[in-house]
Amino acid sequence: MEWGSLQNFIDMGGYGLYVWGSYLVTLFAIAIEIFSLREK
C-alpha cells in the first residue's frame, strides 16, 4: 500500500477525520489510563 506522500497519508483518501478521529481518541484514552495509574 503506497501512500505517495505524507499529505495523502494524513488525508487517508478523504476519510482522514474519521480514521484519525478514531486512532487519536484511542491513543489518548490509553495515555490517560496509563497516566492515571503512574506510581509516585
Add this chain to the structure above:
Amino acid sequence: MLELKSVTTTRGYKKLFEDLNFSLEEGEALLVNGVNGSGKTTLLRILCGFSRPDAGEVHWANKDIRALGHDYSRLVNYLGHFDALKGNLTAEENLIASLSVMGIDSDVATIREALRKQDLHSKLSVPVSRLSAGQRKRVALARLRISRERPIWILDEPFVSLDKSSTELLSAALSEHVSNGGFLIYTTHQEIGLDVRPKILTIN
C-alpha cells in the same frame, strides 16, 4: 459446647480482635465487655453466623458453625439493636407474623400469655409505632420467652431502655435459662445481678 478458635476480624483497616480463643460450656454465661465501637457487636454477629471472621472459626459441638449452617442457626436466639417489629401492626400481629415464619409454635394463646407476662396486656390492640422504646423492647423479650427452648441466647444490650421491674424480670429469665443448661452471651453497660457468675471477655 461453644468455642472460639483464634478468631481474628478487621473492620476497614482496624484490627478489632486477634487470635481470640474462648469456650463456653452448658449452663455458663459470657459477658462481653468493651468500649463502644470496640467490636462487641461484630463478635456477637460472628457468633450468630451472620458474618465470617477474617481468620479462625467458631465451633459448636466441635463442628464449624458455617458447616452446620441452618442446624446451628436454628439453635440461636439473637436480640440485636433492632426489635424486628413492624410499626403499623399491633404487638400481637407482629409476633404471629414473625414467629410463624420462623416455624416456632405461635398460637394466639401463647403469644397473649407471653405479652401479659411483660405486662403489655393493655397494649394488645395498639400499633407498635405508638409504643415507647421500653415497651417495644418488652415485645421483643416476649418473643424471646416464646422461643426459649433455643439453647443459645445472644443478646446485644438487652437491658437498654428497660425500667427497673422489666430489668429484674429479664435478669430472672436469663438466670433461669442459664441454670437450665442454656448458653448466654450478652453485652451490657448496666450493673446486672445474675444468679450465676458470668465469665468475662474484654475486647480493647
Add this chain to the structure above:
Amino acid sequence: MSSRSLFLAVLLREFKISLTQKTDIATIFFFFLIVASLFPFAVGPDTGSLRTVGPGVVWVAALLSSLLALHRMFEGDFIDGSLEQFLLSGEPLVLIVVSKIFAHWLFTTLPIVILSPFVGMQFGISSEASWIMALTLLIGTPVLSLIGSVGAALTLGVRSGAALTALLILPLYIPVLIFGVGGTVAALQGVETTGHFSILLAFLCLSLALCPLATSAALKIALE
C-alpha cells in the same frame, strides 16, 4: 416446617403488611397509569401513531413501575431487623426470598397487569391484542420482579440505593422488554405469537431458577 407452609406463612405476613401500606401500592398503580397516559401528549392523540407506540409504552410503564416498587421488597425488613431473624429461622432463605418476591409481584405488579388491557385500548390497541399484551405482561412482570430482587438485595443499605438499583437492573430488563413488546406487536399484526411466549416462559424459568439464589446470597452479604 414444610416448605409449603413456610411459603404461605411468608405470603400471609407480606399480605398483612401490605394491607397496612395500601397507599404505597396505590401510588405505584397510579404511577403506571400516569406514565402511560403521558405519551399521547407527547406523540399526539391520533390512534394511528398511538397504536404503533402503544405496546412499547405500556411495557415501559409497567417496567418502570416494577422498578419503582423494588425497594419495598427487602428494605423494610432490613431496617427493622426482621431480615436477621429470618436468617436465624433455620428455614432455607431461598424459599423465604421466593415467597417475598412472589408476594411483591402479587401485591404491586399484578394490579398493573390487570389494568394494562384497558390502558392498551386507550392506545387504540384492539381488545384481542390487548389481552395478548396483558398475557405477555402476566409472564414478563414476574421475571422483572425476580431480576429486580437481585438489584434490590445488592443495594440494601447503600446510599442512593434506588437510582443505583435502576442502573444495575435496567440493562437486564432489555431481553424481557424486547420479547414482551415483540409478542404484542406480533398479535397486532395478526402474526404467530407462540415463539414470543415460549421465550418469555424460558426467561421465567431461568430467572426463577437463578435469581433467588443470587438474591439470598446478596442478602447474606448485606447482613454481614
Add this chain to the structure above:
Amino acid sequence: MRFWKYSTPQNFYPAAKKIAAVFFVLALCFGIPGLYIGFFVAPTDHQQGEAYRIIFIHVPAAWMSMFIYVVMAFWAAVGLILNTRLSSMLAQALAPTGALMTFLALWTGAFWGRPTWGTWWVWDARLTSELVLLFLYVGFIALRASIEDPRRADKASAILAIVGVVNVPIIYFSVKWWNTLHQGASVSLTKAPSMASDMLLGMLLMALSFWMYSIAVSMLRVRKIIRDRERNSGWLNN
C-alpha cells in the same frame, strides 16, 4: 504449589510490576507490526475506501470488551467462593479497562458508521449490545463505588458480575433478533468487508496487542488497589 505463593496481595504486589512491564513490551511487539500492516500493507477496500482501516482498532476493542467482562466475572466468582481478596481485587482492576474498551468500540463504531452509512449511530445488533455492555460495566463500577467496606463491595459486585455474565449472551441474542425484526440485516457491521488475509492478520495482531495491553494496565491498577486497601497494614511503606 508455586502459584499459591503469589495469592496474597502482599506477595503479588512486586510481581505485578514485572508482569506489567513484560506485557507492555508484548503489547508493542504485536501493536507496531499490526499498525504497519493496517496502514502500509492492507490495500484500499473497493467499497469503503480507506475508512475501513478503523476496523483495526474497532474489532479488537469490541472483542476485548466482551472478553474482559467474562474474565472479570471469573475472578469475581473466584473471590466470592474462595474468599480470596486478591481475586476480587483483580476483578475490580479489570472493570475500568473493560469499560474503556467498550467505549472505544462504540466510539470507533460511530466514526466508522458515519462515512460508511451516513449516520453516527446505527442500531446494529453488535453496536447495541456493546452499548448495553457499557451499562453493565458502569453498573459494576457504580455498585463498587457506593459501598464503603471493600469486602462487602467485593462480594456484592461479584454477584452482579455473575448475574451479568449469564445475561450477556441472552442480551446479545435478544438484540440480534430484535435488530433483524425491525430493520432487516441491510445495515449491519457483521457484513465486514471481504477480509483479505493481510487485513485479517493486521486485525489479529492488533487484537493480541490490545489483550497484552489490558493485562499490563490491569496489573498496574491491581497495584494501585493494593496500595489503597493495604496502606496502613504496615508492610507497604518499608
